Amino acid sequence: xxxxxxxxxxxxxxxxxxxxxxxxxxxxxxxxxxxxxxxxxxxxxxxxxxxxxxxxxxxxxxxxxxxxxxxxxxxxxxxxxxxxxxxxxxxxxxxxxxxxxxxxxxxxxxxxxxxxxxxxxxxxxxxxxxxxxxxxxxxxxxxxxxxxxxxxxx
Amino acid sequence: xxxxxxxxxxxxxxxxxxxxxxxxxxxxxxxxxxxxxxxxxxxxxxxxxxxxxxxxxxxxxxxxxxxxxxxxxxxxxxxxxxxxxxxxxxxxxxxxxxxxxxxxxxxxxxxxxxxxxxxxxxxxxxxxxxxxxxxxxxxxxxxxxxxxxxxxxx
DNA sequence: TCTATATAAGACTAAATATATCTTATATAT
DNA sequence: ATATATAAGATATATTTAGTCTTATATAGA
Numbered sequence: 001x002x003x004x005x006x007x008x009x010x011x012x013x014x015x016x017x018x019x020x021x022x023x024x025x026x027x028x029x030x031x032x033x034x035x036x037x038x039x040x041x042x043x044x045x046x047x048x049x050x051x052x053x054x055x056x057x058x059x060x061x062x063x064x065x066x067x068x069x070x071x072x073x074x075x076x077x078x079x080x081x082x083x084x085x086x087x088x089x090x091x092x093x094x095x096x097x098x099x100x101x102x103x104x105x106x107x108x109x110x111x112x113x114x115x116x117x118x119x120x121x122x123x124x125x126x127x128x129x130x131x132x133x134x135x136x137x138x139x140x141x142x143x144x145x146x147x148x149x150x151x152x153x154x
Numbered sequence: 155x156x157x158x159x160x161x162x163x164x165x166x167x168x169x170x171x172x173x174x175x176x177x178x179x180x181x182x183x184x185x186x187x188x189x190x191x192x193x194x195x196x197x198x199x200x201x202x203x204x205x206x207x208x209x210x211x212x213x214x215x216x217x218x219x220x221x222x223x224x225x226x227x228x229x230x231x232x233x234x235x236x237x238x239x240x241x242x243x244x245x246x247x248x249x250x251x252x253x254x255x256x257x258x259x260x261x262x263x264x265x266x267x268x269x270x271x272x273x274x275x276x277x278x279x280x281x282x283x284x285x286x287x288x289x290x291x292x293x294x295x296x297x298x299x300x301x302x303x304x305x306x307x308x
Numbered sequence: 309t310c311t312a313t314a315t316a317a318g319a320c321t322a323a324a325t326a327t328a329t330c331t332t333a334t335a336t337a338t
Numbered sequence: 339a340t341a342t343a344t345a346a347g348a349t350a351t352a353t354t355t356a357g358t359c360t361t362a363t364a365t366a367g368a
Contacts, residue, residue, distance in 0.1 A: 004356085038357060043317085047316075058314090061366045062366065107284060110276065118243075122264065122268060130260050183343085192327085194328070197346085211345085212335095212344085
């Protein structure tokens with residue numbers, strides 16, 4: 001498991017849409033600017049959210065994105081997994097062939113427990129709650145628009 | 155957070171040592187073969203475990219590694235964080251300057267909660283327990299010794 | 309129907325990270 | 339002294355992630 005930039009951006013996107021409520025159409029450009037996500041990158045993320053049934057994409061002039069369901073029915077888990085796939089903390093790298101019986105492996109049991117807990121926690125949170133509170137990952141106003149990679153670590 | 159190969163290898167290494175008990179000296183070569191970890195890579199990992207005070211490294215002829223403390227006092231969390239640093243699910247990428255007040259941000263609160271849970275779960279597990287049970291990540295007998303990257307996904 | 313505007317989709321580039329190896333140096337038992 | 343074992347850092351390679359660019363498609367409105 002790793003919350004990639006794409007996953008983070010997906011959360012921002014849905015959070016922004018959630019503040020407009022279910023069905024409200026918001027242009028990709030507005031979302032991109034307000035959430036500080038590169039427009040083309042946002043397009044990809046939106047496609048994944050669309051395939052997951054979370055948003056609807058409207059093409060053409062005056063197009064944009066909108067939530068298909070009420071924010072209260074959209075969990076943090078659903079959004080994240082729409083982007084990065086099902087969360088799994090333990091990749092069981094190196095020796096997958098011998099890991100079929102992972103119920104026998106004590107190490108994997110721990111990882112699996114942790115994994116379940118993590119997914120449960122993320123599932124408890126919905127975007128109605130998130131949108132009603134403060135978030136530091138949405139800009140109140142347009143930004144400079146530069147998207148050089150920060151070289152922050154980890 | 156991501157359990158890298160190095161982290162996985164670190165667990166295997168300590169698990170193998172734990173089966174020999176505190177203070178028992180095991181050569182790097184033996185560990186490398188039995189845990190299927192490239193010897194030079196193991197050396198690096200061992201250095202991190204050593205700096206973390208988990209193992210002691212003995213140089214010279216008949217050298218090797220050994221646990222400094224009883225396996226029951228070594229947690230899964232300690233080993234993992236010795237290798238990959240403190241676990242953090244949320245990198246808060248993109249906008250670290252505005253994330254100082256993460257207590258205000260509802261999204262971060264969720265991540266932080268999940269993060270605490272995860273670390274707690276990994277801390278509950280010690281290597282005496284792990285070593286007493288079956289594990290699928292240790293080979294009973296020496297392997298071929300080839301270390302091509304598996305191209306398994308995710 | 310034409311034009312402007314908006315997104316779709318995939319190729320492509322660049323950067324960061326992870327993984328593994330190689331070389332030279334150092335320590336220790338015999 | 340010598341053989342054996344690990345230390346430490348440089349280097350190479352692969353993979354993944356992040357972001358951009360180009361061409362195609364869809365829609366509203368003149």
